[in-house]
Amino acid sequence: MSFHPLRIPVLLSIAALATGLAAPVRAAEPTPPSTAPAFQLPPLPYAPDALEPYVSAKTLGFHHGKHHQAYVDNLNKLVAGTPWAGRSLEQIVVDTAGVADATALFNNAGQVWNHTFFWQGMKARGGGKPTGRLLERIEKSFGSFDAFKEAFVAAAVGQFGSGWAWLVLDGDALKIVKTANADTPLAHGQTALLTCDVWEHAYYLDYQNRRKDFVAAFLDHLVNWEFVASRLK
């Protein structure tokens, strides 16, 4: 028997009558505004235990499922019912950077963007040395790959309190920068290539106060250099 769409209301009316309820007749109503949250937590690009033993499944579970999720939830609360809800995450970060009465919006949007970017820069059995044009650019910019690693670790360890260490493209130059709290190269006109989260929640369960060991493990075993190279194009 072929399906006929008109059959459904007929059947519903019969069902309503069978239960003693008259089927209400209503004029068409306007569609209510969407109550769906503007932003969603993006899934991790790998399994929660994929980065073990360098980042434990427990750390990754809390970091992504609790911390990153909380930034997404806070951002959704802040933008709900405002014109910000219709803008992209990147637009919100750029437009609220340095705006005194938009600090909470910038902090949560920045942290959503930073974490989403951080996950992409890692993979199982990553780390080591990049190849090709990326390696050449790094060697040209920092003198050698070891000098790059040294400078990246120094930035990550030298970031006082919470923040991020980054490899960025600033104009045509590769640079290592550090940012505090939710600050991000996106807000400074730089192209992020790689980041390491140095908030304590990123490493404390696995490394306690040994931030330097976490950053060394990040460079030696976790960096997804293919992702970094893709950002250079």
Ligand SMILES: [Fe+2]
């Ligand atoms: Fe984090």
